[in-house]
Amino acid sequence: LVGHGPSPSSSITGAEKQEKQYRAHQGFGNHHGGVTGAHTYFYADEAKCDQHMETFLRCIDASSGSSEDGFSAIKLTALARPQFLVRFSEVLVKWRRFFHQMAAEQGQAGRAVLDTKLEVEKLQEALANLGIVSTAESQQWFTGENLSMRGTVDLLDWNSLFDSRTKLSRPLLIPNRMTGQLEPLLSRFSEEEELQMKRVLQRMDVLAKRAMEKGVRLMVDAEQSYFQPAISRITVETQRRFNRSQPIIYNTYQCYLKEAYNNVTGDMELSRREGWHFGTKLVRGAYMVQERERAAQMGYEDPINPTYEKTNEMYHRCLDYVLEEITRSRKASVMVASHNEDTVKFTLHRMRELGIHPSDKKVCFGQLLGMCDQITFPLGQAGFPVYKYVPYGPVNEVLPYLSRRAQENRGFMQRANRERDLLWKEVKRRLLTGNLFS
Ligand SMILES: Cc1cc2nc3c(=O)[nH]c(=O)nc-3n(C[C@H](O)[C@H](O)[C@H](O)COP(=O)(O)OP(=O)(O)OC[C@H]3O[C@@H](n4cnc5c(N)ncnc54)[C@H](O)[C@@H]3O)c2cc1C
Structure with missing residues (x-):
């Protein structure tokens, strides 16, 4: 793949502009640049991808050992060559x-x-x-x-x-x-690329089989928009095979994308027609700054909603669509992966209205470990399935990841203050009741 510099937008059509999105940008090999909220893997070689797969297998085993209905999350950029994912997305x-x-x-x-x-x-x-x-x-x-x-x-x-x-x-x-x-359309798909496609599908099969054997659900994280069509397509292929009788594979939809609703409704309709379970994690999206910079630099339309409010609307619209499907067919499941209290309240409200009971286990919640426990714990106490995402890896990579995530979360400082106030309140309560260590 060759890199393309920015072009004057007036001289190119909308479609041509959009196709630039699926081309390598300068410094593509280093796609950590400007990413403030997620951990993306560098591609080294196929052996490295196999090593990542082994790590994911161990993670699935660990998940199954620690809870009855656990999840394991994976990133496809760890299992395939990123250049290939961009090419496949373009096609x-x-x-x-x-x-x-x-x-x-x-x-x-x-x-x-x-x-x-x-x-x-x-x-x-x-x-x-x-x-x-x-x-x-x-x-x-x-x-x-x-x-x-x-x-x-x-x-x-x-x-x-x-x-x-x-x-x-x-x-x-x-x-x-x-x-x-x-x-x-496809002439530049080399034999090597065909092989890469086969290998990534094989790796997904291995992981999905292990997840199924161990009773763990496998979540495929969403990444940058220029990888995402390929990631989503490979995930849907795996869902078709493994979600026949229960939702083993979960796809992730980023609601900061303008196309999020079309993606959710399209894939859901496919699952209805083909009769498989639609498992999904809904997030707002972690790569906003990087996406906007890249779009401006390469001269294509910004794929992200214009405002935070529009992203919120999109999140609630997509979520509502999935909740209604749960009521209708019972063949959909969703993880509401958010630290946003309004979104959690909205979900609880709609669940009540639609008669979805927490014990149905069709709706669960997810927050990062160490963040927003004031949301996680009450949800758990009230009987809702709720999960903590546990990032793992070498300390020198995980710590910067976590600190970027903390900075990236909008309103995080307000939340941190709120968490601190709540902790103080609890310490005082325990002091007054003489139960400091209970
Ligand atoms: C369990 C879990 C799993 C996750 N998995 C993924 C994943 O697979 N892929 C992924 O990309 N992210 C993932 N995330 C991160 C997620 O996308 C958000 O970045 C993060 O959770 C903050 O969003 P929020 O809903 O918690 O809170 P909020 O603070 O309410 O929302 C902040 C988010 O709103 C959006 N936003 C902010 N400002 C604007 C603006 N001006 N215009 C448009 N949109 C705006 C951005 O997406 C920003 O991250 C995950 C988060 C959790 C908790």
């Missing part, structure tokens, strides 16, 4: 944009993702006119039972045409939005 996003381009041509620009339905006949005609595939060939694409009955194709049907396990090297041409010229 997935191009494929999705092409769908939206076709939708615009059918007069459906700007519709919500699941309301966008392409008419198959018109689509075949457009594909033939563009010289991408003949009508006879595209007929093969759209012969699925449901597809031929409906006569329309939505984004999920469209994505299913692109099977990452088997058809990665299919030399499909799609038009470049800038030049109008046909260009290969």
Whole structure:
């Protein structure tokens, strides 16, 4: 991959601008730069990825030994070459944009993702006119039972045409939005990249199998937006295989992303159609500063919501959608991973309204170890499943990670003051009642 410097935004189209998001930036090898809230792994070599997998396996074992229904969290940048994740993300996003381009041509620009339905006949005609595939060939694409009955194709049907396990090297041409010229979607996927895809899926299989055997749920953390389409896709592939009878694999959705609601609703709909359990962790997102800087530097649209309030709205909207699904089908589960008291209160309120009981164990909460115990402990005492995220690793890496996380949490100082006040109150109470060490 080559690095691209910033370009004047006036000279490029929106799509071209967006595709820059999935290119390596200067200093890409060091993607810790500016990350203030999360630990991202450097890729060294495949052996290193295998070592990380071994560590994750030990972590799953430890989780199963310490609680009955534990979680183990992993980062995919530890299991695959980051350059590969960026490349795969670029391909997935191009494929999705092409769908939206076709939708615009059918007069459906700007519709919500699941309301966008392409008419198959018109689509075949457009594909033939563009010289991408003949009508006879595209007929093969759209012969699925449901597809031929409906006569329309939505984004999920469209994505299913692109099977990452088997058809990665299919030399499909799609038009470049800038030049109008046909260009290969996947031509630059080398044999080595195909191999990398296989290896990361294999590593995920090994981890998922162990998690299943040990009764531990495996959570895949969300990372930077230029890795995220690939991370999410690989996670969904694993969910399809392992979440048949219970939610073993949890995907993470970052609600600071403008596209968060589309991502949640799209993947949820896929799980409904295919009949697997939708396990999710909802977070606001840890890479805001770095994302904004990169977007400005490389000249693409900022993927993050414009304000904190918009991120809050997005979080509650996504959460509401998942809670309603829990009431409807019981096939969804969510971890509300947040230190925000309003979000926790909102969740409790909606659970009460929707009749979701804590003992159903469909909704759980998560905070970082050492942070916001005043939220964690009362939730636990009230019978809600609540977890502490325990970062682990070499001390010289974990300490800076934790201090960055502390700085990054908005309103953290207010929370720290509140935690200190609560601790003092408790010390005084114990002194007065003569129970200092109880
Ligand atoms: C258990 C657990 C697991 C986590 N896992 C992940 C993970 O996998 N991936 C990940 O990315 N993060 C993860 N995080 C971190 C999380 O994304 C947040 O960074 C952190 O929790 C702070 O958000 P909050 O909801 O707790 O609190 P708040 O203080 O209410 O929210 C702060 C967050 O709001 C958003 N925000 C702040 N200002 C603005 C603004 N001006 N415009 C738009 N948005 C804004 C940012 O996301 C910021 O981090 C995890 C956190 C926890 C507790």
